[in-house]
Amino acid sequence: MPSLIELGWDEVWAAQFQALALEGETPARVSLEHNHVFRVLSPDGESLAELSGRIRHEATSRAEMPSVGDWVAMRPATAEGARPQIRAILPRRSVFSRKSAGDETKQQVVAVNIDTVFLVSGLDQDFNARRIERYLxxxxxxxxxxxxxxxxADLPVNIERIVREIDAVAPNVPVHPVHAKGAGADVSALRAYLSVGKTVALLGSSGVGKSTIINALAGQDLLKTAAVRESDGRGRHTSVHRHLLVLGDGGIVIDTPGMREMQLWEADDAVDEVFPEIEAHAADCRFRDCRHDTEPGCSVKAGVAAGTIDADRYESFIKLQHERTALIALQAVRSQIDEKRQSRQGSKAMKALQKERGR
Ligand SMILES: Nc1nc2c(ncn2[C@@H]2O[C@H](COP(=O)(O)OP(=O)(O)O)[C@@H](O)[C@H]2O)c(=O)[nH]1
Ligand SMILES: [Mg+2]
Ligand SMILES: [Zn+2]
Incomplete structure (x- = not known):
């Protein structure tokens, strides 16, 4: 069984747990989620826990329920046979979210409390710079x-050229070619991110080899993998769940299923950070709040015209900025609807109470 330290516990978590947990509750980490039942790991082993009524009723959205990677305060199983129960969620240190697939304006939490995200691509697929920017x-x-x-990396491709292309779209981001399967497999470059208690989430399309990489790191086949369909080079969806695993040599990994749609949920300054060359020009725009779109005196557009900013990168930047603005508008509408619904519920409850009292 992993110790708390091996699960990622530290003094800060301990202090937060002290502040939140009641007597008799123990810390545990969510490793898998399955229709409101959660598999949790603790030094006592693995167990299936359900949500306390309070969390179920007070959570106003799915994002406020436990997610894979969460630290929770758990009431252990009782002698009377009640299941372990998740009573509280410790404040999250990091949250990787996307907008849920489809038309709904909802946040889907992919993984939480992660130190590092591996953005995995397969060298057998066309490398897509735009997708990498979005993931970044x-x-x-x-x-x-x-x-x-x-x-x-065992495939006959020009790795140096691809690494150069990625360096161009992902300045200041480490890039590691690895080979996870077959003779000469080598994923040792990734071990540096997996010291005891550190959590890494693997993200990327299905078929790129996320589960295979985890098996290679673990030195055993912990996860199922699937051959890529020859017809279209796409992976089959083997993993449907996100899954947290503790590696024997130290480190924690979260496997995720391939997600077709990766739409932003939030992106405060993140877009600017991924496009530092655009950010650098922005200081010289005529308007301080220039969106580098149709404004006059835009130094970014001048940079594109002069060739100092790559035109494809600029297009990508504008697209992500538009997505972000559209999302903020949708979220505002959504929260208005929620507020109305809550006040309606509130006034219903008030009327019921008045009726009760009037009796
Ligand atoms: N040639 C080659 N194939 C690999 C490598 N890693 C994984 N694969 C294959 O790619 C396919 C998809 O792997 P899988 O781990 O299921 O991908 P996932 O969907 O990202 O989890 C499987 O057939 C693997 O055997 C590698 O380094 N080289
Ligand atoms: Mg997989
Ligand atoms: Zn501008």
Whole structure:
């Protein structure tokens, strides 16, 4: 069984736990989520826990429920046979979110309390700079450190050229080509991110080899992997759940299923951070709040015209900025609807109470 330290526990978590937990509750980390039942890990082993009524009723959105990677205060199983129960969630240090797939304006939490995000691509697929930029914005926003991992380095491709291309779109981000499967497999470059208690989440399309990388790091087949369909080079969706695992040599990994849509949920300054060359020009724009779109006197557009800013990067920046602005508008509408619903519920409850009292 992993110790608390091996699960990522430290003095700060301990202090937060002290402040939140009641007597008899113990700390545990959520490793898998399955329709409101949660698999949690603690030094006592693995157990299935359910949510306390309070969390279920007070959470105003799915994002306020436990997610894979959360530290929780748990009431152990009782002698009477009641299941362990999650009573509180410790404040999250990092949150990787996306907008949930489809039309709804909802936050989907992908993983929390992660130190590093591996953005995994397969060298058998066309490398997509735009997708990497998008993932980088989301990773920066999460608060975790992004690392680009290029898997399947055994394939006959020009790795140096691809690494150069990535360096151009991901300045200041480490890039590691690795080889996870077959003779000569080597993922040792990734071990530096996996010291005891550190948590890494692996993200990327299905078929890029996320589960295979975890198996290689673990030195055993902990996770199922799937051959890529030859027809379209896409992976099959083997993993449907996010899954947190503790490695024998130290370190914690979170496997995620491939997600087709990766739309931003939040991106305060993250877009600017991923496009430092645009940020650098922005200081010279005529308007301080220039969006570098149609404003006159825009130094960024001048940079694009002069060729000092790459035109594709600029397009990508504008697209992500628009997505971000549209999202903020949608979120505002959403919260108005929620407020109305809550006040309606509130007034219903008030009427019921008045009726009760009047009797
Ligand atoms: N050639 C090669 N194939 C790999 C490598 N890593 C994984 N694969 C294969 O890629 C396919 C998808 O792997 P999987 O781990 O299931 O991908 P996931 O969907 O990202 O978890 C499987 O057939 C793996 O055997 C690698 O380094 N080289
Ligand atoms: Mg997988
Ligand atoms: Zn501008």
């Amino acid at each position: 914005v989301m990773a920066r926003q999460s608060g975790a450190q992004p690392v680009v991992v290029l898997n399947k």
